[in-house]
Amino acid sequence: MTADLVLDVQGLAVEYGTDRPARAVDDISFRLHRGEILGVAGESGSGKSTLMTAVSRLDRPPARVVSGSVRYHPRDGAPVDLLSAPPGQLRELRWDRLAVVFQSAMTALNPVMRVGAQFVDVLRTHQRMNRKEAWKRAAELLELVGIPGDRARNYPHEFSGGMRQRAAIALALACDPEIIVMDEPTTAVDVVMQRQILAQLQELQARFGFAIVFITHDLALLVELADRIMIMYSGRVVETGTASALYRAPQHPYTLGLRDSSPTLRGPRREVRAIGGSAPDLWDLPAGCAFHPRCPQRTAGCDTTRPPLLVRDGHGTACLLAQPAAARPATTPNGTEEGA
């Protein structure tokens, strides 16, 4: 599996604004393998969408990628850094290799174009189909997600929210891509529809073998869907690991809080507790670990030392509690500070 790397992101950092920039994505690295589902979870404002637009080169001012690389590894040939690829090459890779599904599928379809036509133009661009073939293919793709093929002639406003969401997913499949980046593709629909869409997504993924970066704030949902999960807080990765390990035994207090704050449909019943406080202002991040003001387990040093992401056996955690004892500043066991 490790040989089949398809996307390799290293040290990616994105800022908003120029005179007093805010770092919405800070030094993020991850690898995506063929056929893998990587989940990205975090509260609202943690930088998930910013990460996704930067990776797919869809960032617009005032967002600015300040460092890092996003390497796409084709099946044959040398890797391509998407961040420095010339526009022509990038255009060829887009949708053919890397497709996206937006957070707001409601507004992602052009309101004045028939839904099918929005499949047809991309099919004609990348697959060199003629008009008739492309319309036929558009109908097939819609049927793949359970929408009758003749609805391709409808306009987006004639679709329900769930249909639009599924159409957006079908659209992403159009050119049989290797990677699909999905930004909360199911937030706008009810839970039943959400389950249905995810089940379809899993079947499609098993059938076509594309890799997915799946962004959501719903950790419980990711656990069922993803192979690996990455937890973001204030633009940084605080924990990463396999879905089961991360959910069963979270190492970072934030992951623990996130897990316990979302109800699950399956698994044992747990008490639902919200994380106290709110996400910090990007322009005014606390010193040390950004989570420490809200952390129930904070110890001395949390407000001064920013813990690096330490990876052991494929599980990474950025928390002083999880660092080897030697690396940790001396504290009393129960976390209270010794009097001066």
Add this chain to the structure above:
Amino acid sequence: MGGVTLSPAVPEAAARSRTSRSAVRQIWGSVLLKRIVFYLVAAWAAATLNFLLPRMMPGDPASAILLKMSELGPVTPDRVQLVHRLFGGAASEPLWRQYFSYLGGLLHGDFGLSLAFYPTPVSTVVRSGFLWSVLLLGVSTVIAFVVGTALGALAGRRPGGWLDSVISPLSIFVHALPYFWAALILVYVFAFRLDWFPLSGGAGPDLAPGFDPAFISSAITHAMLPAATIVLTSISGWLIHMRNMMASVVNEDYVLLARAKGLSETRVTTAYAARNAVLPSISSFAVSIGLVVGGSLLTEMVFNYPGLGSLLNQAILNLDYPLMQALFLVISMTVLVANFVMDCLYVLLDPRTREAAS
């Protein structure tokens, strides 16, 4: 997990969607019908108002007209009757009889004789003025709209880009120029100083209107300057309007998605961004194309151009009621026709209005 199969549409669903499609077509048909009815009612209301206005005026326009006509030449009895039909005055006939004979006359384009151009029929006078106006103002309004909107789309495609920072301030400057002043400057430079174009008129005075090359080329050189003033002063309005719409539409998700699809920059700009951004401009265009005929007064006076604006001016100066009545009717009908055409076009361009209107 799973349980949802990827079976294609069940037959029921397919049948349902087929009926919904024919329903959509029906709605579309009924929307068109509603619009036609609406515009017919509006046209009837305008005609009726035109009938009532002279009858509600203080004094007696009919006798004033008849008096003036008798000064210009002998007046036959059926001319007298026509004047009464159009302007009332003679109490011999009940109002509703007058109204129906007025409507009947309208259908035949019979507006009586012009006093200012006695004894030319009003319909002949209006027809020639209408042609001049539509040619000059129609063509230059369309040019201003098309060029202004295209430039606005280019400028708004990248707000803050170099094209935007050149075009937008320039067009705001041009927008601030008063029409009269701009027109006089153009006349001074290009007609008076350089003598490239004639100072005024619609065509050379010694040429008879018709489809011969000499007349057409003369008409075109005469139209150049007035057209230039109209284009120059109205282009920036379209440009700024489109630029602002475009600047906001390029941030829409569907434009971002179009870019993500790897479509060519031209296709993203035209089919996705501009296609949506132009919709509000189309509705304002309907208004301005309707006003072409009535709004031509200033241009036609500056250039002494023989269009409807000049005619209206002369009709007022000469108290030519028949001509005025016909002009008002023509102006309101043009506004209605232009709006109807644009309405239909808008429905074609924006699929969402098909339902909203029903």
